[in-house]
Amino acid sequence: MRRLALLLCGLTTLVTAPAVGAQAPTPADSARLATYERREVMIPMRDGVKLHTFVFTPKDQQGALPFILTRTPYGIGGAAGNFITSYAEMADERYIFVFQDIRGRFDSEGQFVMLRSPRDRKDSKAIDESTDTWDTIDWLLANVPRNNGRVGQLGVSYPGWLTVMSMLDPHPALKAVSPQASPASMFIGDDFHHNGAFRLAYGFEYVAMMESGKGMNRFAFDKVDNYSWHLENGPLSNIDRKYFKGERPTWNDFVAHPNFDAFWKREALAQYLDRVNVPTLNVGGWWDQEDFYGPLTIYQELEKHDTKGINYLVVGPWNHGGWRGRSGQTLGNIDFGSETAPYFRRTIEAPWFAYWLKDKGSLSLAEATTFESGTNEWRRHEAWPPKQNVGARRLYFHAEGKLAFEPPPARDPKPYDSYVSDPAKPVPYRARPILATFGPGSTWSQWLADDQRFVQDRPDVVAWETPALDHDVTIAGDIVARLMAATTGTDADWVVKLIDVYPEDHPKLGGYQFMVANEVLRGRFRDSYEHPKAIAPGKVTEFKVGLHTQNYRFQKGHKIRVQIQSSWFPLIDRNPQTFVPNIFKASASDYRAATQRIYRSPTLSSYLQLSIVTPNPIVP
Template sequence: MKIRGYLGVKLAGIVLASTLVAWAGQAPQAPVATPAVSAAPQTLDQYVGQYREPAEPDTVDSVYLDGGKLYIESERTARMELRPESPDHFDTPGSQLRMEFLRDAKGKITSLKMIYGPDVAWSLERFSDVGIRLNHSRPYSSREVMIPMRDGIRLHAVILRPEGSEKSGEALPFLMQRTPYGTDANNSESVNGNKPELAESGYIFVFEDIRGRYQSEGKFVMNRPIVAHKTIHDVDETTDTRDTIDWLLKNVPNNDGRVGVMGVSYPGFLAMMAGIDAHPAVKAISPQAPMTDVWMGDDFFHNGAFRESYGFDYVQQLEGQKTDKPVEDKEDIYDFFLHHVNFAGAAKFAHMSKLPTAKAFLTQPSYTEFWQRMAVQPHLTKVEVPTLEVGGWWDQEDMWGTQAQYAALNPHDTKHEVFLVLGPWNHGGWNWTLRHLGAIDFGAATGGQYRKTIEAPFFEKYLKDRPGFDLKDTASFRTGIDRWERYDVWPPKKGFRDAKMYLTAGGGLSFSAPAAGVADGGVAAKYVSDPANPIPYRHRPIQPTYGKGSKWRTWLVEDQRFVSSRKDLANFSTPVLDHDVTVTGDVMADLFASTTGSDADWVVKLIDVYPDNAEGEMAGYQLMIADEIFRGRYVKSFEKPEALVPGKVTEFKWSLHGVDHTFLKGHRIMVEVQSSWFPLYDRNPQTFVPNIMRASKKAYKAETMTIYGSVQYPSHLEFSVPAQ
C-alpha cells in the first residue's frame, strides 16, 4: 500500500534527505553538523565526472564545479553541494548523506561511495571525467489550503504549480493525488524528482490529505465504503473528491477546468473513486496498483487466508495515530508470531485489538458484508472517464487490484478508453528508472520507458489535447525474453490457445493428461504439514514489513531454493526444456487434494528454474512467476466456511493471477505446492475452528496432505500459450 518511507535510499541514484520521508519506517535523523574544510577549485576539479552503478547504467550522477563549489545531481534529483570534510571525504549540508571518493593504485579517482547514516552505503563507478548538468527541473511554487467539504469538514491540500503560471501563460489542468500518507513532503523538488515527465509538461499538482489523516479534519475510515448520498452527511471518497474539485475550479486561478487523478496503492484506490460518479471536470484517471478488494485478493486477505504480518504492521501504522506510526522493530517476526500463536495474541501484545480494522480482522475473518462494502469492483458498472490501470508482475501488496478493475471495466468499455499496463515491477516500481528487481535483470529501465511513452502521453492527450498516446488497450512486458507486447484485450485471445500442465507421480509435470491405470491410487505426492514448523515466505530473519533492513519489497523474486528442499511440500518439474514455452494470461490452479485434518491451506507457485550454467547468481535460480494461496474452508463459499471432510478428495480451483512469461530453452518449469507461507499468512490450525484469529494452541496439529494426479482427479494448471 505504502510507497514512500520504505523504498530504500537509492532514489534515482542519489538520496535527498529533504525528501526521504523515513528510512526503515522511522523519522529521518537530524543532520550532524561538521566543520567545513576549505578547498581550492583546482583541488576540487579532480572529483568532477559522471558516476553510475554498472548494473544500472541508465541512472547517472554528475559531479561538477560551479562558482568554485562542488555539486552533485542526477536527472531526477536537484543539485546538492559537496562540502569537503577532509581529502576525498565530503558531506552534504542539511542531510545525513556523506560521500567518499575512492582512488586506484595510481591515485586516480575511480569510484564514489555514498554513505547514509551508520548502516547504508553503496558505490558508483566513474565512467567519465566530464561533469555536466543533468537536472533540468521546472521550478514550482507551493501553496497550502484547507478545502471545505459538504458536511463542513475541511481537508488539507498542497498545491504546486509552475512559477508564474498563476497570472500569465496558458491555463493549466489539475493533476491530483489524494492520500492517507501525508502531503508535507511535496514541493518543487519532490514533484520534479518523483514525476519528472509530468512536471516538465506542466500541471497544477494537488496533493490532499484524506479525511481524518494528517492535517485534514474528520474521522479516518480505512477504505471508506461508498454510500448512498441522501444527505450532506452521507460522505465517502467520491463525494470528497467532487467537493475538492468544485473548490479547486473556483478558487485556483488560471486553471483550464480539466482534472486528472492518479495514485499508487491506497492513493490508487482513491484515484478510482474519482472515476465513480465522476465530477464532469475529471477527464482522466490512473489507478496504479489500487486497493480494490482487501479481502479477496489485495492487502489483508487472499482467498480467505489472512496476511498476518502485513495486516499487523499496516493497521498499527495507519490507525495507531493520525500520522503514520512507526512499528517497533523485531529481530525476526517469524518467531514473534509463532510465539503469540494467533493474531488475537499478537494484537493483544501490541495493544491494537481495539483499532477499527484490527477489530474487524478479529471478529469478521470471513467475507462478510463489512468487507464486501469496501470492495470497489461491484461499482465499476460503466466507464465514466478514460482510465489507465497500471500494475507489476511482482507487486507484493496490490497485484490483484489492477487486473480486477480492468476486468470489471472492460465489458463496459464501448469507447475503448480503458487501458492496462503490466510490467516487471514490484509495488510502485514503475516510478523508478532501474533495470533490476532484486537479482533479476530486465535489460532496460522499464519504468522510464513506461512513464515516457505511456503515462505522460496519456495525461497529455486527455488533459492537454496533445498527440502521442498510441496504446490501443494493453501493454505487457513479457519477462524471460524481456520485451514489450501489445494486445487488443487482456488476457489476449487472438493468437493464443488454452493449455493444461498436469502434476504427475514422481514429481513430474506434463502437457499430456493422465492415462488410465495410474499406479498408487492416482497419488501424485504426499507431505506432512506441521503448524509448529511453518514454511517461511522469505529468507529469515524476517524483518517487519517496513522495518529496518526489510526485504519486503523484493521477496517475490527471491530464489526459492531456500525452501524447495523441505520435506513439507511437493515439487513437480518438467525435464529441461528443448524449446521456449510462453505462458500468457491468467494462470489457474486446479488442485485435487485431501487432508487428514478438517482444514488446510494450499499454496501453489509456478517457478522458472534457471540452468546450472546460467551467469553468476542466476545459476540454478528458482524464480516465482505466479503464486497464490487458497484457504480450504472456503471451497464452497467465502461467506460461510465449512470444515473439510478428512480423507475426502476435494477440488480446489483458484487464480494465480496473470502472467506474460517465456520459459527459455534450457530452463525447467516447476510447480511447488505447500500448506503454509508464514508469517505473511497466518497459520492454519488444520483443525476446523470457527475463527482462526482466536484458535487455541491445542487446535494446531500436524496433518498429512495428499495431492492427486489421475484420470478422475487430474491436478493441473490452466493457462494460454501461443497458438502456433
C-alpha cells in the same frame, strides 16, 4: 472504520510517490523543482469542512494548463519530492499539480473514514470521496488562474483507490484518471487476506505501528527472525492478550470478521464499478507484493461496461508502485534489461495524459500493454487476457516429480504425492532469518523475486518439473491450479507456486528458481468466502487456486516447476488444520499435523492450466 489506515500504501510508498527520500536529487531534479512555485490553501467542501492542499504552478507558465490532482491520506508535506522522480516527466511537460490531504488526515479538517463507501445519492447532504473531489475541482477551476478547465487524477495504492472513487461520479472537468495499484478487496486478494488466508506479518505490524499512538511506531521485536518470533507466540488468539489487549481497533475487526461478511463486502470495489465515465489508465506490477489483485480486477470489471473504448491497462515488471521509481530495471536478483519505470512514464503515462488534457498528439496506446518478462519486451494487446493467438493448456503432475503437457498414464500403483504438514514446523515464506516486514533493512518489497531453492529439500514441500525446454514457452493470460487433494485434517491451506528454473550454466543465476506466479487458498473457502465449511477427512476434494495472470516467457533451456505446500509463514498465519469457526480464536490444541495428498491419476488429475501463446511449440 478505523481499521485499514496505512495498508493500501503498504508502508513502502510515501504519501504520493515511492521513497524518493532515498534517492539523491540530480541537478536536473533540482532545476525542475525550482521552476515551480507552491501555494498552500484550505479548500472548502460543501459541508463546510476545509481540506489542506498544495498547488504547484510553473513559474514560466505561458498559457492555460490542466491540473494533475493527487489526493492522499498520508500527508502532503513531502509532495515536492514527486518532482524528483515520480512525476518528473509530466512536470517537464508542464501542468498545475495539486496535492491534497483527504478529510480528517494531517492538516485537513473533518472526520477520517477509512475506505468511505459511496454516499446515498438520495441524501442531498451526504458526502463521500467523490463529492470532496468534485468540490476541490470546482474551487480549483474558480480560484487558480490560467487553467484550461481540465483535470487529470492519479495515485498509487490508497491514492489510487481515491482515484477510482472520483471517477464513479466525476466532475465534468475530470477528463482522465489513472488508478495505480489500487486495492479491490481486502479479503479476496489485496493486503490483509488472500482467498481468506490472513496475512499475519503484514497485518500484525500494521496494527502495532498505526494504532500505538499518533506517529509511526514500529513494533520492537526482540528477535531478528520474524519467523521464530511469530511461531513462539502460538495461536493467533494469543496476540491480543499479549500485545494489543483489546485496544487496537483493526485487530479487533480481524477477529470479529473472519469470513467475507458485510464488513468486508462494503469495501470491495467490484459492486461500484458499473460504469466508465472517464478515460481510465489502470496500472499494476506483476510482482506487486501488496496489491496485484486490485488493478487487474478494476480493469476487468470496468471493461464489462466500457462502450467507448476508453479503459486501458498497463502491467510492468514492478513491485508495489515500482513504476514511480528511478529505474525499474531490477527486482532483487532479476534484471529486466532496461529502465522500465521512466520508459512507462515517458512513453505511456505522460503522452496519455497530454492527449486527454491538452489535445496533444495522437492516441496510439493499445488497450492493454504488458511487459513480457523473459524476452523483456513490451507487448500490445487488444484486450487482457488476450483473446487471440492464445490457447489454454494443462501442465499435469506426474509420478517422480515430473511435469508434462500430457495427462498421466493409466497405471500407477501410487497415484498421488503426499507430505505431512505440521503447524509446529511451518514452511517459511523467505529464507531465514526473516526480517520484520517494515523494520530496518527490510527487503519486503522484493521478496516475490527471491530464489525458491531455500525450501526445495523440505519434506513438507512437493514439486513437479519439466525437462529442460527445447523451445520457448510463452504465457499470456490467466493461470489456474486444479488440485485433486485430500487431507487427514478438516481444513488445509494450499500454496501453489509457478517457478522458472534457470539453467545451471547461467552466467549469473545458475539454478535460480524465480517465482513467476503464486497464490494461497484457505481450504474452508473453496466453495464460498462467506460460508466456510470443513473438509471431509480423507476424501478427495477439488480445490481451484487462481494464480492471477501473467505475461512471461520460459526460455529454451529453462525448466517449468510447480511447487505446493500447506504453510507459508509468517506471510500467512498457520492454518490449525482442524476446522474451527474462527481461526483468530483457535486454541493451541486445535493446531495438528495432517497428511496431505495431491492426486495425479487420469481420473483424479491435478494440473496447472496456462494460457499459452500460439503458435508455440510444446514440451515433448
